[in-house]
Amino acid sequence: AQSVTQLGSHVSVSEGALVLLRCNYSSSVPPYLFWYVQYPNQGLQLLLKYTSAATLVKGINGFEAEFKKSETSFHLTKPSAHMSDAAEYFCAVSDPGGNQFYFGTGTSLTVIP
């Protein structure tokens, strides 16, 4: 079985500061990993995904995530937070067949001016 754990349901950063959102996974097979963002009153938008190619994945809006197999982690980072980054972020894992997706409980990011 696969699962995803997001550490920290709420994260606050100052504008311009580093954003770090944590995600750990458990999987018995090489996983596919994803980060989605949900802006207020909107659906989920794909930020980036890892599918066993490069371990450092770059996504939209300046976000990136690094797959670390030894740590079973896929943390999301952005060097400098912007006010528009305030949203809910979800980490997800899928089996290679893409038939089952498992979502974390989400992390709400607040950006302080």
Place this chain on the structure above:
Amino acid sequence: SAVISQKPSRDICQRGTSLTIQCQVDSQVTMMFWYRQQPGQSLTLIATANQGSEATYESGFVIDKFPISRPNLTFSTLTVSNMSPEDSSIYLCSVARGGNTIYFGEGSWLTVV
């Protein structure tokens, strides 16, 4: 990516009534997924809808409460039957495409009063 349109985007419903949510995709897909996101919660998979077969429901969800139709490869509907306030949620349609990635519609915000 995928362009997924959902209707209605928002609705306020009386308890005891039923509401059908429509999901239209810009091109043919094999699998469509329906998720529920209760206020402040993560996503929970309701069912997977394949064209030409009965939908597969997850534990805790039944066809009588959430009947699903999948008449063709670009369209699906989810009905929330005999609604109660506990059904107040965001209902999200999603599809799998291109490398085991799922894409979401904008969601349907339902409030049951």
